[in-house]
Amino acid sequence: MVTQSQEERRGEQTAVRLGPVGKGVRVLVAVVGIGLLINGSVRASDDAWPFGPMSQYAGSVADDASITFTRISAVTDAGTTVDVPLNIEGAGVARAEIEARTGEIVKDPSLLQQVADGWARKHPDKPKYVKLELIRDTTQLVKGRVEGPPTPEVLATWEVRK
Amino acid sequence: MRFANWFTPAIALARIAWLRTVLYLFVILDMHAFVRDTRDKGEHPGLYQPLLLARILDLPKPSVANTTTLYVVLIVFCLIGATNYFPRIAGWVVAPAFTWWVLIGMSDGKVDHDHLALVIALWVLPTVKAGSRGIASYGDQTKSEAAGWAIRCVQICVIATYFLSSIAKLRGAGWTLAWPNSAILTWAIVRRPHPVGEWLLHHPWMLHVMQWVGIIGEFCSPVILWLKGRWQLLGALFFLGFHAANTAILLIHFLPTVVCWLAFAPLERVVPWYRARSDRKAGEAEDQTEHGRQAEQQAGA
Numbered sequence: 463m464v465t466q467s468q469e470e471r472r473g474e475q476t477a478v479r480l481g482p483v484g485k486g487v488r489v490l491v492a493v494v495g496i497g498l499l500i501n502g503s504v505r506a507s508d509d510a511w512p513f514g515p516m517s518q519y520a521g522s523v524a525d526d527a528s529i530t531f532t533r534i535s536a537v538t539d540a541g542t543t544v545d546v547p548l549n550i551e552g553a554g555v556a557r558a559e560i561e562a563r564t565g566e567i568v569k570d571p572s573l574l575q576q577v578a579d580g581w582a583r584k585h586p587d588k589p590k591y592v593k594l595e596l597i598r599d600t601t602q603l604v605k606g607r608v609e610g611p612p613t614p615e616v617l618a619t620w621e622v623r624k
Numbered sequence: 625m626r627f628a629n630w631f632t633p634a635i636a637l638a639r640i641a642w643l644r645t646v647l648y649l650f651v652i653l654d655m656h657a658f659v660r661d662t663r664d665k666g667e668h669p670g671l672y673q674p675l676l677l678a679r680i681l682d683l684p685k686p687s688v689a690n691t692t693t694l695y696v697v698l699i700v701f702c703l704i705g706a707t708n709y710f711p712r713i714a715g716w717v718v719a720p721a722f723t724w725w726v727l728i729g730m731s732d733g734k735v736d737h738d739h740l741a742l743v744i745a746l747w748v749l750p751t752v753k754a755g756s757r758g759i760a761s762y763g764d765q766t767k768s769e770a771a772g773w774a775i776r777c778v779q780i781c782v783i784a785t786y787f788l789s790s791i792a793k794l795r796g797a798g799w800t801l802a803w804p805n806s807a808i809l810t811w812a813i814v815r816r817p818h819p820v821g822e823w824l825l826h827h828p829w830m831l832h833v834m835q836w837v838g839i840i841g842e843f844c845s846p847v848i849l850w851l852k853g854r855w856q857l858l859g860a861l862f863f864l865g866f867h868a869a870n871t872a873i874l875l876i877h878f879l880p881t882v883v884c885w886l887a888f889a890p891l892e893r894v895v896p897w898y899r900a901r902s903d904r905k906a907g908e909a910e911d912q913t914e915h916g917r918q919a920e921q922q923a924g925a
Contacts, residue, residue, distance in 0.1 A: 478634075508675075608825055
């Protein structure tokens, strides 16, 4: 009967050890990596990926905050008004990307053209978009609870080029 | 010296072999299920905004040619690496290629935080010299400090993902503890409504409890690096539960981090356990035939 500690000791004896240089370099790389991670979390932004801060859902939202949600509404050549599915399978662009670039889109609504192009390319048999509106919905919190339905606001409008 | 040894525990090479197979196959899944818009970005680089690393390395803008090449190279070399034949050559190709793939995928104003451990794992795995090839490598019990270092790096990155999340939450609140009492989960659910979340909106206190459990768990996560055996398993299960809750409430799965929890698992015991089990089964089967023969003889007598 071999006890676990004996087994471990035997393993230790046959272990492939690192030389001083190999070990030193590895420890140094690990320590520098940890340093970069800490630096990223304390001072950097997402730009420093993979050493940026882990800032997903790290913001604090006040009890009386207004929660905004950005979406794109489209008028189609079939005369209907639809919400553009903001994902890769839908219009080929994710909502987070649109939200991150809202300021740029407001300044230059022609950036919305690629949303229409993406939709047309991925769904050639569906009605085409003829007009796009970038809309911000605002939901009001009162004492941490949702108060009433969201208020929509049109931020940018784009007549789609054929 | 004790400090250096902590970074380089002697761990059986079999664990590296298992991680190679699982992680290289996971990369292929990831390219189709998670960071899956890289090739789309090659076709339409309009919103491309290179991240720091891409600017430092002066990486070319994504194009159909380079993203398609990346795709093919990744599939081929991940499949090779997963077999544990030529795992180091394959690994040194996959590491930079997948890093670039993810860099492009995240160069549009949104960065995900679930890829740290996976990307670092791909960079450290090829530093380990394999003792045996192919199938034999899954049972290789030779302990190696090089293997231990690679595994320790993955473990550190898994834990860092949680611990640094708690730091980001403190930083986001101006280095105060305002986050767990804030309406962050309410905000998240309003923006991504679904039945479980909408039910929870009526009970903000439950969301606050979850926020406290989350941030305390994340802040204490480094303890897991020093826990052993069952206690470490318990720590791992806590975070797997944490991910299950996140998936239910926020629709965020973090699978690229979850798969890297395998670096904590004693995968090197799989083959010995399986062998012992089949030996026992074979033994039992022999016993049974022996019994049967005896019974026949008795019946014949």
